[in-house]
Amino acid sequence: MKSLEVKIAYINNDLKILDRNTEFYSYFEKVGFLYENIADIVVPNQQEKFLNFIRTSNGQKEFKVFKFKRINGEILHNLVSIKKAKINNKDCLSVRITDPTNVLSFINDAIFYEKKISTALSLTNEYLFLYEQSTNIIKIDNFIQNKKTTVYEQDLDSWCEDVISNSLIAENDIHLFNEKMSELKQCKDSFSLTINCSLRAGHSVFERMCFKAERLENNGSVYMIGRMLPEVMIEQAEKSNEILQELKLDALTGVYNKKAVTSYAEKRFVPGTKENAVLAIVDLDHFKPVNDAYGHLAGDKVLEKAGLILKKIVGDNGVVGRYGGDEFLLILEDMDETKFRGIFRTINNDIRSTFEDMFTDIKVTASIGSAFYPKDGSSFDELFKKADFCLYRAKDKGRDRYVFFRDDLHGELYKKASESKTEGIKYDVREVKELKSMADFLVNLGAQSKPAIITVLEHMLKTYNLDAISIYYGEAMARMHAFGQRPDNLSDARYVYSEEFTRALEGKSFVKVDFTTELKESAKDFGKILDQRGVKSSIQCILGTPERILGLITFDRLKEGAMWAEYETNCCIMVGAALNLLPESKLRVLFM
Template structure:
């Protein structure tokens, strides 16, 4: 049955989108992680009303506005709002539900309910609910496909009535009374068994089983359950358990290795539907958790990881536990790179947040490697090898990131890995190449300052997928040197004199920013965001207390994690420039 898709955006006081869920991202945004205002996606004529709605005090209102989707079409969405403390910021949470999809979902739910009613009318199963706030108990069943309410009253009155009417066997009255009091406590799971004639009005006494689970809706606490003859309940549970054992991993709640492998083998074959993706998700630093805190702690991490993956992917993907701390994911309809980037980034973020306070001395994160079908391979084995290769690349780059296979970047190294018959590459020819590039730069810097700098910076611009490298110099911190995109927003960097920048630097002479919305200093992140910078490494020339200049390595189109060697090379270039006399540095600007 279709699930109701809810798009969520977190807005600051200026209505900037600080964070969003994958449904919002895949519906409205085209490229990269562009942190825009919510007003950029709303129908122009609805902008004023939306602003009024967001700034109004009442959070219970439900309204509808048109929003522009990737296709360019404006569609009506039901909109609700709330306030939430998100990452130490008091943000407005906006939730959007497409009206047309909502109607389809409700129609399917109605049809599904009718099917359930038909099945229940065949089994004579009784369903019941208890609402804690009202103390009300309801029991009903289905006769000839119609719902019939058997009881609807205060639970204590119902308990007294069925005992008085003789529907509970005398030997089980005390057990029954105790279990009803237990039901009223609304624990996560409720179970009871006793002899009664609730189904037959005293004509037949039978052993009955009652099972219920806790359910919370808009702050109201309910217990929802079913009542069946004990023999039927036992048989159904045994069948369900057998099916679960055959397909699902008991600890994580996702498919087991055999099930996910079978699905992948059948899915990735020549001629199958295109634009699918295979990803391997591996927990970072999982072994130290088991070694230091024991396998119970490790099991807790695995169970939480499985829950996070299920919540993020929903019906968009299939998940299986492939190894001890390794999960396999199959994603469909991954035609646009920005969609699976959004999913992977959400997985990285949610996993990091879930485990950041669990162990004081171990940082549990995840690394992800992925390959696309049929672009990167036409069989499961081919895709798995390339995804596994990318997983090792993510580990080598510092973990807590994703890498998807790219022919232009990975073909040479992947070929070497296959020839060496290794799971991954324990050495990296790319890092070696960067070291040689840095060595050449350092050797030539003093004799041919401008040529050496332009050569190494041009190499970094291309191979690090940068958009712009800028050098600012002098008291006005004007841009004196630029490679790549010459953005008007980056013509000066006078913020180096501000307390915001100095606080962001801390005790270092450089700042690394992977995502401008997730820096330690949100104020400095806002400065970069306003300048159109999504990721940046910024190194001071001179000293933080007396800056002579600044060199920045910027990504303007989309955010991305910096590899450790990329960051180290940027710092090395700045350190080398710092060793030059001012007269040599000025040669760069001629």
């Protein structure tokens, strides 16, 4: 879908331009810098009207059309909206200017041809019409269950004659109808007509129908774009028309805006609707430092790119919307958990790789919290709270990861957070328990080595949602002890002597693998070894040194890969390091 290419200028109360995005500068060329006052780019006879619009809008999301001048003298019509904003934590206004050429093509793409837009706009059994002044053609489309049907497409005069001759207009409204159709031809700023007719129901039923339209220009052609709906729906229409005016999309990122995506989610997540869906919140890590250090224009670029990434990855599998700031809302449909995880991994990877070279000192990544419908909740509000809770868990665990809500892991803490009305708890009961578990292990290791090792590994197997923990020792690297599953393909670990394992170690005493299929190039061969063994993610700590390996302890997930929480990684490494503190003679006795 085409971008709206919104030109944005930030202004203060004196209408002085404080900042502008690159689209603004490119569109107005040097005008953006030659003039300090926003009104200076408007044609003189509209400046007073323009200033009044800015001063009275109060940050409300309404649109007006004004004529702007470019440095070459060209005069162009543009849609203008005003929103509240902040620059360096100070209140200001953002003036958003949109070229009608882009708006028209965007409307054609988004409204007439994209099913998701029509669903979000609730365009069911509704009529949209487009009148082109140069051709005198009126086109009326009907949306029923997300399908578009062209009802009329003919010369306006011919259409008027047909509907009158077929008695589709109430006799006492024919004069008003003809009068208003002549007015439609003039293509004024707006158009409104309410008459008794049976344009929707044929000859069977007359009803009060309202026509509402707005003028747009495109490459010298003039259009009226509007809606045709029953008068009884006018209150609802006015509300949805406000949404339509905003095109249902966030101008900066190109995804659905907050009002659209929350409205969709509220309708989607109700008892009785199709199951097997996920609500996810995607939050950009370290976004505020980008704004603070590089300015809001750099921040806008980050948001714009993030929106494109999310739309591309989600595709036809769901809906993407900007919930606010650097936070996005995803509604994903009809997939098993493995595919959901694949989408989230792809989001993490693409966000990370897209921005890794953009800022030298700031690492922009994404944290994701999610909840399943209907397992975790039967309403948008309930799912959002649990997804938001998991978002904080992802942040606490080191960012750049996703967390699914799991009642067995999160239920107790979520209840506690809900009761205390906190968004998240930085260091929860679980992390504290892990620290205590490690402390007990280290205290007991010297005096009661084997019981201490068994206790801590059994605890980690259960708490970290692992499938197997294996200890290999001796020249044959045979499996000496195992906790959890004991598959035959994990009976030995002779691969520790291979070049693939040595490259994966990179001189360290451990290897951490979140997903075997996503290892960096230097460790891909080791990833293949793990795949052949049925291991999806693993932390492997050597006993001894990289130059002289005595043994290996592995913490494995066999069913599916998952990102290791920071404290899980640290505790696994801590166990390996603690075992290495034992004398070699004691290790041999323990594991041989």
